[in-house]
Each structure stands twice: as C-alpha cells, then as structure tokens.
Amino acid sequence: MAAATLRSVLRRNRLLLLFETCHLRDRLFLSSSVDAAAVTVGGTMSPDPHFMVEYLVNSCGFSPSEAAKVSKPLAHLRATEKPDAVLNFMRSQGFDGAGIRKVISADPRYLCYNVETNLAPKFQFLRDLGLSESDIVDAILKNNGILLYNIHRSLVPKLEMWESLLGSRELVLKHLKKTGWFFFSSVEKTLHPNLKFLRDECGIPEERVSLVLRSHPKLISQKPESLRALVARADELGMPRQSRMFMWTLDVFQKVSKEAFEAKAELMRSFGWSESEFSSAARKAPTFLCMSLDMMRRKMEFFINIVGYTPSFIASQPTILLYGLQKRVIPRFRVLEMLNTKGLWTRRGKFVNYVQLSNTKFREKIVLPYKEKVPELLDILRAGDEQ
Template identity: 80%
Template sequence: MAAARLRTGLRRNSLLPLFETCRLRDLHFFSSSAGSAAAVGGTISPDPHFMVEYLVNSCGFSPSEAAMFSKPLAHLRSTEKPDSVLNFMRSQGFDGAAIRKVISMKPNYLCFNVETNLAPKFQFLRYLGLSESDIVDVILMNHAILLLNVHRSFGPKLEIWESLLGSRELVLKHLRKTGRFFFSSVEKTLHPNLKFLRDECGIPEERLSLVLRSHPQLILQKPESLRALVARADELGTPRLSRMFVWTLVVLQMLSKETFEAKAELMRSFGWSESEFSSVVRKVPTFLCMSLDMMRRKMEFFINVVGYTPSFIASQPTILLYSLQKRVIPRFHVTEMLKSKGLWTGQGKFTTIIVFSDTKFMEKFVLPHKENVPELLDILRAAGTCKGNDTFHLASEDEKGLS
C-alpha cells in the first residue's frame, strides 16, 4: 500500500472536496476576517521614498532596515495595499515581530491582494486543522506558502507529502517545525529525487518513506546535490542495498566535507586506519553526529580508563553511541566497585553491559547488592540516572539519534 502511494506520488482526489469548500467560502472568509483591511483607503504620496518612513512607523523597522526593505516597494505611491496586508495579518494573530520577520523575508508581500493572494492560504490552513497560532508558526517557517496557488501548487504539494509521510498529521508537524518544507518544486526536485533514490539507488520505497518521516530534507535538496551526497556514501563503501545507506545519506547531508574530514582526522590520531573509520561509518553512521569534543572524550575514556585498544573500539562501534556521563561511566564504576569487593568476577564483557536495558542492569548489578554496597546507588544518583532506591531512569544520549 505504501509503495503504491509512493509510486503515484499524488492522491489526487483526497483534497478535492476541501478545495471546492475553499473556493465557495473564500469570499465569506475574506469579508468576515479582513473586511476592515479592504476598506482602508491608504495614504497617497508623490515621494518615492515615503515607504521607508511607512515601514518604520507601521511595522517597527529601524531606519536602516526600512531603507533596505523598501527597495522592492519603490513603485508604490499609496499605502492602500500595505495597510490592507498589515491589518489582515494582525487579524490572523501576527504580532509586530512576526510581521517584521515575514516582510523582511519578502517585502513584496506588502503588495499582495489580501482577498485573492492571502486569505485563501489562511483559510486552507484552517481547514487542515491548524489553529491560529499554528498558522503563524507555519508561515514563519515556510513563508513560501504565501506565494503558492492553493489549488495548483499548495494542494498538490500537500498531497505528495501526505503520501510520502503516511499521514497529514506528520505533514502539519513538519510545516510547523521544518523550514523550506514547501519551497521545493514537485516536478524539478521531489519527483526526480524520489526516482533517483528508488530506481537508481535501489532503496525500497517503504525504507525511504520511513526515513523521510523524520528527515524530509533529504529530498528537498537539489538533484545534483543529492547525487553528490550519494557519491560520498559510495566512497565510504556503504552498499546501496544496505539498510544503513539511506541513514548515511541523512548524516552526510548534515556534515560539511570539512567537518567530516576533521572527524576522520581525529579518529586517525587515535590510531584508526582509513578502513576502520569507513567501516564504523558504514555500521553506525550516526556516530558522525556527535561533536568532535564528545568523540575525543569517549575515545579517551575507553582507551585510558577501560583499557580498550582503538582497533577493538572500531570493531564494537555501537559503544560510542551511548551517553558517556549517564550510562558508560556510572556502569563502569559500578562494575569496578563490585570487582573490588569480590562480588563480581568481571567475566562479563563491558561492551555487553553497556547495552543492557536499564532494568536488566539494575536487576543484575545493583539491586542484589544495594544493602551491602549502598554506594552503587550513590554512583547512579550522582550521574543523574537513578531516582529513588529501585528506579533506574532511562538516560538520554549525548547526541541526537536518527531513528
């Protein structure tokens, strides 16, 4: 089912009733929410620079900002349209700061016709289920929506994203939080990128859809940029059919080549070979998401304190993904204290202990000894991972995960 949706790209009929409702009620919406704006006659001035003063007095821009943003408005000789736009935006919940942000992104919005250009977009967003504050957030993150025709562009983009992400709720979530979400062209960007990843790279549609739910920006980039990204992943030796391939693309998109090389150089300084570094990236690409400082601290701890060799760490790279302060260090101190008191032989591998669930770690290493060795709980409390006597709080990782 998901594959069929992704192949077609658009579910053409799902929003048609909504479109028709919007068409029928555009005039009513405008007259009820922006009628006062339309009635404003505006001020007429022969001075071609009068918009500078207008932007200062009406929007709160500084004189230097107003001078810059007034250039695309130099043709205006009346404030009728700007007055109408500003009144409409205020009626839709935009405060002064939000209005300044929108106008600074594209001053020509002040030349728009409220009834034909702006009101239909706001009405459509309302019909999608967004609140007034949600709509403000959406516009601030994706102001290009104001440039789109509701029926010819906005609707089709909404439909293709709904088919890709699997639900309208996810689409609306990204609209509120993801900048430039609706900037990319369906014909020039989205469809070519999807076809390339699916047909040339061989990425299954279900896997691609799963990744796009959390990282839609992967297909928002220019097709040539995506191809360059795939070439970088190929250089690392990541098989295109591997489940990690698409995650590698997501990670590499976040990193400049300079940052990537700085991280590679850091790991070389610890003794990793080029092949070891590439192997780790192929296995756990999210390893590259941590900062240089965190990479250094984790490697130093595992080498200098735990006693692992760099090559061993490269063979067990998942240990680098866990929180150093909230998981690795306190668990190491717990096991070392048990060994010092003769309560644990140390036969279990620490690499395995790191990945134990919190419950299993508590049951195996802490709770059986909490009466005789209360210090164990103190270690966990100091790390901020233990609350009360028997509850082990799930620690968040030092870096953001991708799944």
C-alpha cells in the same frame, strides 16, 4: 524673395507656438501630478516616495535602519490602504509584532498583497488541513513562502507528495511547523527526480526511503546532482545499496563534508585504526561520523585509557561511540566500578553490554538491587542526568 521670407517667418512662428503649447501642457501635467501626490500622510497618500520608512517604523515597530532596508521593494507605493489591510489581517490571525516583522522582512512585497484574494484563502487552506491558529503562525514563520505559492498549482501538489513520502498527514504538518525549507522544494524538479533515482537507479525500496525521510526529510529535498554525489560517496565507502544502512549513510554524508570525513578518519588512524577498520565502523554505525572531532577524541580516550578497550575492539563495536559520554557512559562505568570495589558485583560481562541497556533496564538490573547497601549509586546516576 519676400514670399520666401514670409513663409520662413510663418514656419518659425508655428514651431514656437507648438513648443509653447507642449511646454504649457507639460507644466499643467506636472502641476496636476504634484497636486495629486501632495495629500498628507494622515490620509492615504504622501508626497514623499520614502514615506514607507516612517510607516514601517510606526506601524510595524521596525527600527529606522531596518525600515529603510525593508522599504526598498515598496518605493512605488503612495497609498497605505493595502499595507494597512495586510497588517490588520495578520494581527487578526494571531501574529504578534515580532512575527509580522519576521514575515515582512522575508519578503516586503507581502504588504502589497490583496487580503481577500491572496492571503485569506491560504490561511483557510491551512485551517482546512487541521492546523490551529498558533500552528498556522508557526508554519508561516518557518515557511513564509507558503504565502507566495498558488494553492492549487503548488501547495496541494507539495502536500500530496510529502504525504505520500512520509506516510501520514500528521508528519507533514509536524515538519511544516518546525522546518524552514520544507515547502520550498519543487515537486517536478526535485522531489520526483530524487525519488525516481533512489528507487529505479539505486534499487532502494520506497518503504525504506520513507523510513528515513520521516525523521530526515531534507535528504530528498536537495538538488538531484547533490543527491547523486552523496550516493557516489556511499559507494566509495563500500556501503551496499541493498543495505538498510545505505539511506542512513546518505543522510550522514549530507551533514558531514568530505573534508570533515577525512579529518575524522585521520583522528581514528592516530588511535590505531586501520583504513579498513574505519570504513567498517562507518558502515556499521555511520551516525558516529556526525560527532565533533573533540567529542570523538574524548570518547576514544575514555574507552582506551579508563575502560581498557583496544582500538580494534572499539572499531568492531562502533555503536558504543553513539552514547552520551557524560550522561550515560561515565555514570554507568562509575556504578559498576563502585559495585566491584565493594565486592557486590560478581557477574562479569562486557561494559558495552551495560552501556546499551535502556535507562530503565540499567536501574532495574544493576542499581535497584543494591540501593540499600550502596545508596550512592542513585546519586551517581542523578549527577549524570544533570550534566
């Protein structure tokens, strides 16, 4: 009995000793951890896990509320060595405070990057393409994702694909500096499948695709299922796939939703267009569908009530709806009306023909021959230019 009691006491004492040893070890570990983190912010460490808020305010010029939001992905940082290096590097590359804030706001993790192995090679890659320092700043501000991509696995394939689609590196660089989504589309998942669909299933020659993409590259950057939906809408309109207007129609439908399309069809029906006239006009000049409802209404009212055209005539000549009302159509109509009232305009022709003339041709053929007798003609055109 006594022996059993002794064994029990000894076992309890061993457990107590083990507990105290573990407790002491944990306290020593905690103490050393706190001591390691208790270096002042003036050095490279901080005891405050949220010290990045103050850092972002002082180093980047963020407001406290902005800094609080931006600092969330950086809560693990205790040292400012990498953020300091990143900010100094970006300033050396021509970024001002606003530019730095824009890039960091887009992805705060850039402050954790290694300058030498991650950032510097990408800036060198852009320089090797022929971009100047200011060009590189513009390109990154528009496409900050460039800093995320691997040069050889992502940037080079994207560059080669876009250069093939657009036909020149100059156009690629132009869009890169101006377009915020340009380098985000996947070559494998988006660009290649879309090009293959247009070429192989729709029968559209690659040169025709390229022609539209040079000014509207976003068309091929959308999800493949979205592009297929646009093709279905163009088919429903009755636009032949072999037509040179087919790709332009896809671009228009990318900007004009089904609801907006129907609202514009309804407006034109209210002016007397039939369903077939609306479809025919959309096939001839699809870009007129990009106009706002208000502008479409104003143009129709002017051509019907002032010029005297019938709705059916306008439907047969829909390109007339593409010209600016205040800067081109109205001034030219006033010029011809003034010449007519003074008995100087003896030749007659459809007003649409005069609207379609270039500015230079209209001045040479219609205005300059009468500038001595009717000097107001130039004032009318100038007034239109100032609209």
